[in-house]
Amino acid sequence: MKYVVTGATGGLGSRVFKHLLDIVSPSDIIVSLYNPSGATSAVKSSGVEIRKGDFTKPETLDSAFAGADKLLIVSYPSIAYEIRVQSHKAAIEAAKRCGIKHVYYTSLAFAGDSAAAVMKAHLETEAYLKGSGMTYTIIREGIYNESWPLYFGFFDVSQKKKEVVIPISDGKIAWVCRDDLGEGTAKIMTSESGYENTTLLLSGTDPISLHELGNKINKRLPEHRQVNLKVVSENDYCAHNFTNHEDWFLHAWATTYNALARKELETVDPLLRNLLGRELKSIDDTLDEMLGNLVIESSSTEVLGQYAK
Numbered sequence: 001m002k003y004v005v006t007g008a009t010g011g012l013g014s015r016v017f018k019h020l021l022d023i024v025s026p027s028d029i030i031v032s033l034y035n036p037s038g039a040t041s042a043v044k045s046s047g048v049e050i051r052k053g054d055f056t057k058p059e060t061l062d063s064a065f066a067g068a069d070k071l072l073i074v075s076y077p078s079i080a081y082e083i084r085v086q087s088h089k090a091a092i093e094a095a096k097r098c099g100i101k102h103v104y105y106t107s108l109a110f111a112g113d114s115a116a117a118v119m120k121a122h123l124e125t126e127a128y129l130k131g132s133g134m135t136y137t138i139i140r141e142g143i144y145n146e147s148w149p150l151y152f153g154f155f156d157v158s159q160k161k162k163e164v165v166i167p168i169s170d171g172k173i174a175w176v177c178r179d180d181l182g183e184g185t186a187k188i189m190t191s192e193s194g195y196e197n198t199t200l201l202l203s204g205t206d207p208i209s210l211h212e213l214g215n216k217i218n219k220r221l222p223e224h225r226q227v228n229l230k231v232v233s234e235n236d237y238c239a240h241n242f243t244n245h246e247d248w249f250l251h252a253w254a255t256t257y258n259a260l261a262r263k264e265l266e267t268v269d270p271l272l273r274n275l276l277g278r279e280l281k282s283i284d285d286t287l288d289e290m291l292g293n294l295v296i297e298s299s300s301t302e303v304l305g306q307y308a309k
């Protein structure tokens, strides 16, 4: 069985790749990279075959996917609907041309009728994949522990703000760390039976609201740096953040909080916990790592960069 993995240099794909290497031989893995010269040392030193495959240049995908049986499409990192959907459709069509037997797509944990703009391209891709006639598994990946600054009002400790604002509503999120998602995704991809033509949810086990998250953050900050979380109108939220982010992005991102109000991210599915056979890494552990040495600026920027493209 030959696997071709996209996104292996990224936050999620690199974790899937790492865990896939624990299960199958490097000779059974192909890594398809947008920019092969930017391959990480983990990819370069692994002994896997590296090929060029750019979602925005469909002609590169045939040679990238040739000869493989299973393909992992890690979703294109952007909140921009068009390029995301086009990229995913190009990968699905190339998979069909190449005779890939099973396509795995990393979707997101919002609901199937989501109010969140960021979910729209995922839902369109899910529908396209289902209609493609190919064997598929859609994996709705939970919200990363590591991405909490994005949801917590673009929190950046270096700005020393006392107030964090979010629009519309607070709501619970079943946070889950990227490494646990990567391990679960690799286990699903290598499973001999099951998961064909299904939509799975990989979630954390203990959903908490942004106010609860704020309490946890404050416990880890010195008293003079502690923050208040305030729910404001969408327009006030956009005005508050407009110096750092474009208006279209802020309004699109604000719809995420409509989804929180609908409890879209609260759902707990036992699948990931069962696949891993151990407790998942908690948001507390991630906060300890990220706030323990106050390195959150880089993480915040990294996650924001993906969506603001």
Ligand SMILES: NC(=O)c1ccc[n+]([C@@H]2O[C@H](COP(=O)([O-])OP(=O)(O)OC[C@H]3O[C@@H](n4cnc5c(N)ncnc54)[C@H](OP(=O)(O)O)[C@@H]3O)[C@@H](O)[C@H]2O)c1
Pocket: 006, 007, 008, 009, 010, 011, 012, 013, 014, 033, 034, 035, 038, 053, 054, 055, 056, 074, 075, 076, 077, 078, 108, 141, 142, 143, 144, 147, 303, 306, 307
């Ligand atoms: N579940 C969550 O909470 C959550 C949070 C944030 C984002 N996401 C979304 O989940 C997906 C994966 O997240 P991530 O953290 O792994 O993102 P990431 O770190 O930005 O990685 C994205 C991957 O896509 C690759 N890529 C970029 N442009 C490409 C192209 N034209 N063709 C093929 N590959 C391309 C990147 O390659 P290079 O390294 O060569 O650029 C990278 O390997 C993204 O769609 C991201 O927006 C999910």
